[in-house]
Amino acid sequence: MSSSTSPHGADQRRGPLRPGERVQLTDEKGRMNTITLTPGGAFHTHKGFLPHDEVIGREEGTVVANTVGHRYQALRPLLSDFVLSMPRGAAVVYPKDAAQIVTMADIFPGARVVEAGVGSGALSISLLRAVGDGGRLHSFERREEFADVARGNVETFFGGPHPAWQVSLGDFQDEVVKAEEPGSVDRVVLDMLAPWECLDAVATVLAPGGVWINYVATVTQLSRTAEAIRQDGRFTEPEGWESMVRGWHLEGLAVRPDHRMVAHTGFLLTARRLAGGVTGLTPKRRPSKTEFAAEDVQVWAGNEEDWNAEGLGERTVSDKRLRRVAKDAASTVQRGAFKDVNPETD
Ligand SMILES: C[S@@+](CC[C@H](N)C(=O)[O-])C[C@H]1O[C@@H](n2cnc3c(N)ncnc32)[C@H](O)[C@@H]1O
Numbered sequence: 001m002s003s004s005t006s007p008h009g010a011d012q013r014r015g016p017l018r019p020g021e022r023v024q025l026t027d028e029k030g031r032m033n034t035i036t037l038t039p040g041g042a043f044h045t046h047k048g049f050l051p052h053d054e055v056i057g058r059e060e061g062t063v064v065a066n067t068v069g070h071r072y073q074a075l076r077p078l079l080s081d082f083v084l085s086m087p088r089g090a091a092v093v094y095p096k097d098a099a100q101i102v103t104m105a106d107i108f109p110g111a112r113v114v115e116a117g118v119g120s121g122a123l124s125i126s127l128l129r130a131v132g133d134g135g136r137l138h139s140f141e142r143r144e145e146f147a148d149v150a151r152g153n154v155e156t157f158f159g160g161p162h163p164a165w166q167v168s169l170g171d172f173q174d175e176v177v178k179a180e181e182p183g184s185v186d187r188v189v190l191d192m193l194a195p196w197e198c199l200d201a202v203a204t205v206l207a208p209g210g211v212w213i214n215y216v217a218t219v220t221q222l223s224r225t226a227e228a229i230r231q232d233g234r235f236t237e238p239e240g241w242e243s244m245v246r247g248w249h250l251e252g253l254a255v256r257p258d259h260r261m262v263a264h265t266g267f268l269l270t271a272r273r274l275a276g277g278v279t280g281l282t283p284k285r286r287p288s289k290t291e292f293a294a295e296d297v298q299v300w301a302g303n304e305e306d307w308n309a310e311g312l313g314e315r316t317v318s319d320k321r322l323r324r325v326a327k328d329a330a331s332t333v334q335r336g337a338f339k340d341v342n343p344e345t346d
């Protein structure tokens with residue numbers, strides 16, 4: 001089915017529903033289940049079952065009835081559905097933030113991008129889509145088990161290894177300078193605990209004008225990274241923001257925001273590499289010395305040993321659990337299946 005002119009993974013996303021594909025079945029109450037189409041297989045519920053053969057060969061968006069007349073709408077999962085339900089070992093970058101990263105960091109087809117850490121590979125999938133087959137994404141991860149989880153998820157999503165992707169183990173700040181020529185990288189994307197530790201490495205590999213984007217979970221990380229970038233002088237003024245997406249209930253005259261929403265995911269912070277030997281422009285208005293003192297910043301910073309996953313409120317995950325998730329992600333590649341999980345409660 002794949003044609004040599006189609007970008008990697010594109011052919012799998014169109015045409016009639018095929019055996020081995022994942023399909024979302026949504027019932028009349030809006031409940032969703034994800035199944036993997038298997039000839040002769042069946043989707044069982046406490047009220048009847050739906051033979052997979054009723055779905056195989058049909059167009060996406062088809063509506064099929066099970067043995068007792070319950071109707072289901074069948075669609076392929078989108079990227080956003082996939083990342084929220086794939087096996088994961090740590091918090092993933094939510095689709096709304098991945099969208100911001102791709103656009104605000106100006107990730108373009110053909111770009112040479114470096115990324116850390118890989119985690120479960122959610123952001124890697126969006127970055128690979130954005131750079132395309134002709135680009136390059138080099139992802140760095142310090143924990144082998146995470147790299148395994150990410151490989152499983154990326155290969156499931158694209159239906160095999162992606163030609164633009166390379167994963168290296170180790171600390172980004174140590175490895176990227178060995179792997180990439182100085183000034184050769186277009187974009188740097190960091191989702192990790194301590195991006196300020198990567199300042200020198202980023203300044204070395206990033207091309208003049210290149211974009212550095214950071215995704216951090218807490219205000220303290222945001223502030224520390226911003227101040228480190230500002231003090232360094234090799235970058236433009238850092239810019240920080242967050243995005244909130246509020247779904248809407250749309251039913252007749254009852255048109256209003258949803259009662260519940262994901263209120264916080266993370267903050268984004270960008271800066272661009274200045275040309276070599278250039279010192280950044282001083283912003284028109286900087287806080288005067290009387291506005292804050294070193295001790296005020298120290299209140300944020302605390303002691304160096306406090307800057308760990310626990311201190312920053314991150315869920316820690318054992319190697320053993322990660323190995324289990326990696327196994328899950330790897331078997332997902334073979335089966336082409338993934339669990340259906342509620343992103344709001346997971
Ligand atoms: C929150 S997870 C990344 C999630 C990922 N962006 C996703 O969307 O699935 C953070 C990852 O960064 C890794 N990490 C932290 N510091 C690192 C460093 N200096 N170099 C490489 N990896 C690092 C951790 O092991 C962890 O897997």
